[in-house]
Amino acid sequence: MRLRATAAVALVAISIVAAALADKTTVKLKKPAPVLVQSHTWTTLMQLSRRGRRLDGFRPVLEIEDQYGHRSYFGDETSPGVYRVRVIFPRKGPWKYTIRVGTETVKTGSMWVPPS
DSSP states (O other): OHHHHHHHHHHHHHHHHHHHHHTOEEEEEOOOOSSOOTTSEEEEEEEEEETTEEOOSOOOEEEEEETTEEEEEEOEEEETTEEEEEEEOOSSEEEEEEEEETTEEEEEEEEEEOOO
């Protein structure tokens, strides 16, 4: 009898964890141009979804950061679940980026802006 109760509790716990993981926001980011140019605008598109459904009406933020500081750029919705962000890298060198939707960090990565 105890074994059945333990198995039932374990099954409930596993389903709760699986549901929590499935509820995560995903983002598809259009790949950057082969060469990013300092002080020029890089325009990218982001597709936001959760559980396979588009996220409409959000205001995603793409933040860039280097050793001297950071900047934030807000996405504008162009179609349901698709957001356009225009980013300007003020300096050459390595940059880290973070995409946030609300309080959730959904993607991070890095880029390199070569000397012009």
